[in-house]
Amino acid sequence: MDVYIARQPIFDRKLAIFGYELLYRRSMNNFYEGLDDTQATAELINNAFLTMHFSELTERTRAFINFSDDMLIDEIPKLLPRDTVFIEILETVEVTDELLEAVKSLRKSGYTIVLDDFVFSQRHLPLVDVADMIKIEFNNMNRAVQKMVIDKYRHKIKFIAEKVETREQFQDAMDMGYDYFQGYFFSKPMMIKSKEVSYLNINLIRILELLHHTEPDFEEIREVIATDLGLSYKLLRLANSVLIGKRHKITSVKRAMVQLGLLEMRKWIYIIMLKDFQMIENKELIKNCLIRAKMMELVAINEGKDAEKEDYFLAGMFSEIDVLMNRKMVDVVAELPLKESVRTTLLGGDNQMKQTLDHLIEREKNENSEQEKQDAELMTIYLEALAWVADIQMI
Structure with a gap:
């Protein structure tokens, strides 16, 4: 599976690279393709830290990463290194007491707080008190207002001019007192592609x-x-x-x-x-495995096998793991700490667990049969499993 990140450099007044803004991408199309903010940042973090080499991605400088309201309140940024990750807060956030307390906590913990695409409205002003840096879209705010804001806060806040597109704009931003610069004049966001194995x-x-x-x-x-x-x-x-x-x-x-x-x-x-292992093309397969796992667990409970319900659950869950990973089942099972009964089931042996699994799989293939409709107990189990899977897919 291919994973993508776009990065755009941010320069200081000497035109040295100060850091990179990291942007989530779903493909080589160098623009944002509709994912909610929380999920996009989660994918970005996963790709930057787990799939790619973060230090190489940022050339050992700093990473500017956007975080949603929920991620800030849950203090997710604290999972990341404070010296190299700068926390960007978008102008779209809802400024609440809970959010402000979370941002104060992050700043107290040593994180740099950056207000991105900032708008100096009354409701956003409380964020200025907890900010270390402010990014302003250079062409979207009156120049006189920009100069007034910089002069007012420059003693405690650094300013970044973004969307700088010409040499003249860069020189104007320098003259106005901006500390850092970002935009097409210097570099468009550059796409980086890697392979997730x-x-x-x-x-x-x-x-x-x-x-x-x-x-x-x-x-x-x-x-x-x-x-x-x-x-x-x-x-x-x-x-x-x-x-x-x-x-x-x-x-x-x-x-x-x-x-x-x-x-x-x-x-x-x-x-x-x-x-x-979830991707677009195998999303339904994973959903079916989760339904099967929950049904196996519920069947075990109904049959008085509470002590084995976790084993039944795992047998259902990993019944298609070889297909998901495109590997032999025997090799995957060898890597997992499973009980012998589960191993036997997954490797095609004969036991009660395997018979139950085969029965459920057969019912999946014939879900519209008259026998299925008459089996009220199994239908109840199926509906309970379906509701459970709907809940966990939201996590």
Whole structure:
């Protein structure tokens, strides 16, 4: 799978590169293609830190990254290095007390706060008090107003002139006192393409191994999670989701682990592992695997096999993992810490779990049959699984 990022340099007054604004892209088309702000930033972070080499991407300078209201309030930027990641806040944010407290907390923690495309309206003014830098679209604000704003705040705030398109504009911005410059005059956003390879995340495998110990070492698990940006982000979102029934905002990996608990955490690590392979072309396949997993779990419960419900769940979840990864099932199973009964099921052996899985798969193929309609119990299980999958796909 190919992944993309666009970067546009930001220069200082000596025309040295101060940093790069990183922009999410879905293809080689060098423009934004409709993803909501939170998801776009999450994908950008994943691509910049997990797929590409971040230090090479920024040439060991600084990265300017936009964050949505939700990500700021959830303090997601704290998962990133404070010295090299500058937090951009768009003019579209809703300025609330909760948002302001989150931004103050980030600034207190050492992060640089940048107001992007800033508009000096009354409702945005509280953000100026917590800003380190302000970006102004050079051609979209009266020059006299720009000069007045720079003179008023220059003692505590650095200013970036963006969308500078000509030499004359650059010289005007220099004369007005801008500290940094960005725009087509210097460079258009440059596309960078990389390849994301399908593999089992080694951190997820390590966590699963630790979770399967008789007495799991939660501190060791926390340390593994804390080193994985993508996993930390996903667990924090999960712990704060309506699905888990949170009462208070969870802002640390340790609290997220406590909120989830041992059994739920193990299950969700497997779900995260599966969803890591999600692309447009296999989205329905992953959805079917999740439905199958939940149905297997519910069947086990209905048959009085509570002790085996997690194993039934995993057998359903990974029943198509070979197709998703384009690898042999025997090779994938060898990498996963699964019980022997689950291994046997996935590798085509004969046991009760395999018979249940085959039965569900057969019903999937004949879902409109008269027998299916008459099986009220199985239909109830299917509808419950469908609702569960709809919930987790929002996380």
